[in-house]
Every structure is written in structure tokens, then in C-alpha cells.
Amino acid sequence: MNELLGLLRIRVKRGVNLAVRDMNSSDPYVVVRMGKQRLKTRVIKKDVNPQWNEDLTLSVSDPSHSVSLTVYDHDTFTMDDKMGEAALDIKPFIEALKMHPNGLPNGTIISKIQPSRNNFLAEQSSVVWKDGRVIQDICLRLKNVETGEVELQLQWIDLPGAKGLQ
Numbered sequence: 763m764n765e766l767l768g769l770l771r772i773r774v775k776r777g778v779n780l781a782v783r784d785m786n787s788s789d790p791y792v793v794v795r796m797g798k799q800r801l802k803t804r805v806i807k808k809d810v811n812p813q814w815n816e817d818l819t820l821s822v823s824d825p826s827h828s829v830s831l832t833v834y835d836h837d838t839f840t841m842d843d844k845m846g847e848a849a850l851d852i853k854p855f856i857e858a859l860k861m862h863p864n865g866l867p868n869g870t871i872i873s874k875i876q877p878s879r880n881n882f883l884a885e886q887s888s889v890v891w892k893d894g895r896v897i898q899d900i901c902l903r904l905k906n907v908e909t910g911e912v913e914l915q916l917q918w919i920d921l922p923g924a925k926g927l928q
Contacts, residue, residue, distance in 0.1 A: 765823060765924070765925040766821055766822070766823050766921065766924045766925060767822045767823055767825065767924060767925050767926060767927055768821075768822055768918055768919055768920050768921050768924050768926060768927065769819050769820065769821055769822065769918070769919040769921060770796075770819070770820045770821075770822050770829075770852060770916060770917075770918060770919075771817050771818070771819045771916070771917040771918070771919055772794055772817070772818045772819070772820065772829065772914055772915070772916060773815065773816070773817050773818075773914060773915040773916075773917070774792050774794070774803050774814045774815075774816050774817075774818060774912065774914055775813070775814065775815055775912075775913040775914060775915060776811065776812060776813045776814060776815070776912070776913050777790055777792075777810070777811060777812045777814075777833065777910065777911070777912050777913075778811060778901075778910065778911040778912070778913065779810060779811065779909050779910055779911065780810040780811070780812070780833060780845055780846070780904075780909070780910040781810070781835075781845045781846065781907050781908055781909055781910055782810060783835035783843040783845055784808075784835065784837075787808040787809065787810055788808075788809070788810055788835040788843075788845060789805050789806065789807050789808060789809075789835055789836040789837075790805070790806055790809070790810070790812050790833055790834065790835055790836070790845060791803050791804060791805045791806070791833070791834055791836055792814065792831060792832070792833050792834075792912065793831070793832045793833075793834065794818050794820070794829060794830070794831050795829070795830045795831075795832075796820045796822075796827055796828075796829045796830070797823075797824070797827050799820050799821065801818040801819075801820065802818075803816045803818070804816065805836040819919070822852075825852060825853060825856040825927075826853065827852075828849045828850060828851050828852065829849065829850040829852060830847065830848070830849050830850075831847065831848050831849070831850065831902065831912060831914075832844060832846070832847040833845040833846050833847070833904060833907075833910065833912060844906070844907075845904070845907055845910060846904025846905060846906055846907030846910045847904060847905060847906055847907075848882035848902040848903065848904050848905060848912065849881075849882060850881075850882070850900065850902065850914070851881060852916070854873060854875050854889065854898075855889055855896070855898050855916050855918075856927065857873070858872040858873050858889040858896055858898075859896050859918050859927050860927050863891050863896060864894075866891040867891075868891065868892060868893065869890060869891070869892060870890065870891045871888045871889070871890055872888075872889045872890065872891060872896065873888070873889045874886055874887070874888050874889075875887045875888075875889075882902045882903050882904075882905065883900065883901065883902065883903070884901040884902060884903040884911050885901050887899065887900045887901070895917060895918075896917075896918060897915055897916065897917050898915065898916040899913070899914075899915050900913070900914045900915070900916065901913050901914075902914065
């Protein structure tokens with residue numbers, strides 16, 4: 763078993779133009795997985811542009827593990843419908859953290875990640891030094907669905923006694 767490095771806080775901000783899975787809307791929620799960890803947001807009723815603004819926190823022991831994200835439509839009497847999925851490579855974010863960018867001017871861009879066939883980015887994502895922290899705003903395009911994006915923000919939390927990032 764790997765030692766705990768710290769915590770990754772994922773703020774699930776909002777969904778954009780999500781697929782309709784009920785009569786004329788959907789009741790979406792997001793499930794985030796990393797390794798054996800599984801966390802989910804609350805259900806937003808009848809909204810294909812939901813605003814979750816929820817923080818989900820994962821413990822990170824191996825930064826090579828990607829984060830998977832699946833959007834579902836909540837159904838009361840049947841199984842929930844899948845509304846798309848995406849994966850997120852956290853290595854660029856972790857590499858920026860390892861630079862220990864303390865003291866940079868607020869808003870300094872540490873690194874940029876371009877959309878490609880190898881990722882689910884809907885647009886360029888920047889790792890930024892903001893308010894004394896390293897953050898990354900991300901817009902992921904969902905796959906296996908006709909439409910939809912999910913906006914996230916990553917933030918690292920150091921834990922006392924954890925191995926930390928070297």
C-alpha cells in the first residue's frame with residue numbers, strides 16, 4: 763500500500779448542456795472515482811445546466827491514478843441513466859504543486875494543458891497560483907453521450923503527518 767500524499771479537493775461546479783434523459787429534462791448528479799474511492803454530488807432536479815458547487819475530497823497515494831467522473835440521471839422507479847463520462851489526469855496538477863510556487867504574484871499561470879485526443883478537456887486548462895494556493899479550473903467534455911460538459915476546480919490539501927509531495 764502506498765503512503766498517503768495528501769488530499770485532492772474537487773469542486774464540482776456545474777454541468778453545461780447535459781443530455782435530456784426524462785421527458786424534457788434530467789435530474790443529474792455526478793459520481794467521482796479514484797481507485798477504490800467513490801463520492802457523489804447531490805441530485806439537482808429537472809435541470810440540464812445544474813449548479814452543484816460541491817466539494818468532493820479524495821485521498822491521494824498514487825498521483826498516476828486518474829480520476830473518473832460519470833454523470834447520471836436520477837430515476838425514482840428504474841435504474842439511473844448514464845449521461846456521459848470523462849477521465850481526468852491529475853499528473854499535470856501534481857507536477858505544478860511539486861514546483862512549490864509560493865510567493866508568486868496572484869493569478870500567475872504555472873502551466874497550461876491543451877485539449878487533445880488523449881484527454882477530455884473541452885478547452886485549455888491552466889494551473890494557477892491564486893490566493894496562496896495552486897488551483898486548476900477544468901471543463902471536461904463528456905463522452906458516450908450526445909452533449910454535455912462538467913466544470914471542475916482542483917485544489918490540493920496537505921495533511922499533517924502525510925508523506926506529502928516530494
